[in-house]
Amino acid sequence: MLVAKNLSKSYNDVKALSNVSLSIKEGELYGLLGPNGAGKTTTISILSSLLKPDGGEVLYQDKSLYKNTSECKKIIGVVPQEIALYEDLTAIENLKFWGTLYGIKGKQLQSKTDELLEFLGLADRKNHKIKTYSGGMKRRINIAAALLHDPKIVFMDEPTVGIDPQSRNLIFEVIEELHSRGLTMIYTTHYMEEAERLCDRIGIIDEGRIITEGSLDELKKASSVKEEIQVKFTNPQKTDLVSMNNHFNGQLSIQDNQMILSTSKTNTDLPELIQLCTNANLQLEKLDVRSLSLESIFLELTGKSLRD
Numbered sequence: 001m002l003v004a005k006n007l008s009k010s011y012n013d014v015k016a017l018s019n020v021s022l023s024i025k026e027g028e029l030y031g032l033l034g035p036n037g038a039g040k041t042t043t044i045s046i047l048s049s050l051l052k053p054d055g056g057e058v059l060y061q062d063k064s065l066y067k068n069t070s071e072c073k074k075i076i077g078v079v080p081q082e083i084a085l086y087e088d089l090t091a092i093e094n095l096k097f098w099g100t101l102y103g104i105k106g107k108q109l110q111s112k113t114d115e116l117l118e119f120l121g122l123a124d125r126k127n128h129k130i131k132t133y134s135g136g137m138k139r140r141i142n143i144a145a146a147l148l149h150d151p152k153i154v155f156m157d158e159p160t161v162g163i164d165p166q167s168r169n170l171i172f173e174v175i176e177e178l179h180s181r182g183l184t185m186i187y188t189t190h191y192m193e194e195a196e197r198l199c200d201r202i203g204i205i206d207e208g209r210i211i212t213e214g215s216l217d218e219l220k221k222a223s224s225v226k227e228e229i230q231v232k233f234t235n236p237q238k239t240d241l242v243s244m245n246n247h248f249n250g251q252l253s254i255q256d257n258q259m260i261l262s263t264s265k266t267n268t269d270l271p272e273l274i275q276l277c278t279n280a281n282l283q284l285e286k287l288d289v290r291s292l293s294l295e296s297i298f299l300e301l302t303g304k305s306l307r308d
């Protein structure tokens with residue numbers, strides 16, 4: 001469906017992308033996971049023809065995006081990170097505005113906006129001005145705007161940033177439904193839980209490079225780490241956590257009052273960890289051993305935490 005080869009892009013002296021290659025199959029939900037500034041927005045801006053790369057090639061169904069831009073654009077939908085709506089217009093007026101830009105008119109536009117407002121659970125608010133909407137509701141209208149012209153592939157750039165958990169769940173349900181209908185999607189996020197829950201395949205991007213790619217199972221199999229020991233403390237001292245991290249050769253991911261040790265030898269590391277906590281007089285609030293997450297895979301591959 002979509003193939004990108006060796007994309008590179010610099011903004012003056014900032015190298016945003018280096019040799020990014022991707023291949024997305026029809027109906028696939030592909031997650032581009034990486035920390036802030038990794039190059040996610042730049043990648044999807046290039047793939048959706050909003051930005052020209054310095055080098056590389058993008059093909060849609062074997063056709064060059066640059067030689068067939070207007071044809072390719074018809075099958076592309078983009079949900080941008082920034083909300084692209086007029087605050088003083090109602091939801092339906094906003095959608096009609098966007099629909100007209102896509103060349104949809106009359107009854108077709110009316111039925112498409114009604115269908116999408118229903119699908120996104122906002123039919124009863126369709127005549128309210130966007131400025132009265134919550135952040136999550138605005139994001140849902142943003143998604144509706146990208147779907148008006150029945151695209152074959154949709155790019156979603158961090159669609160859940162800054163919204164409450166309930167709205168986030170509603171958006172997940174919408175994405176899952178679109179996925180089950182066979183829509184091809186590329187979803188960028190810096191939340192590993194989202195990539196784990198939603199995506200068929202995940203590309204991990206860092207400093208403008210795709211450092212690994214595969215299904216969650218494939219990424220787990222390829223990792224030398226097998227499990228995570230998660231410990232929550234009631235009275236953590238930063239110095240104790242740092243010395244513990246040194247003891248485990250930097251394999252700890254530390255956040256507030258909890259830490260995660262990624263390990264392939266839980267049998268020996270777990271008693272050792274408990275002993276160290278006892279010696280440092282650290283009180284455990286919670287201890288959990290769970291299977292490997294993307295956070296640990298990211299730490300293993302880059303030496304840094306995804307949440308930094």
Ligand SMILES: Nc1ncnc2c1ncn2[C@@H]1O[C@H](COP(=O)(O)OP(=O)(O)OP(=O)(O)O)[C@@H](O)[C@H]1O
Pocket residue numbers: 011014015016034035036037038039040041042043190
């Ligand atoms: N218009 C621009 N001018 C200069 N530098 C830019 C511009 N856009 C992006 N960058 C830089 O390029 C790099 C990649 O940015 P990009 O926005 O693609 O990353 P991202 O993974 O989407 O991050 P975020 O989640 O913060 O949006 C960063 O170092 C960023 O500061």
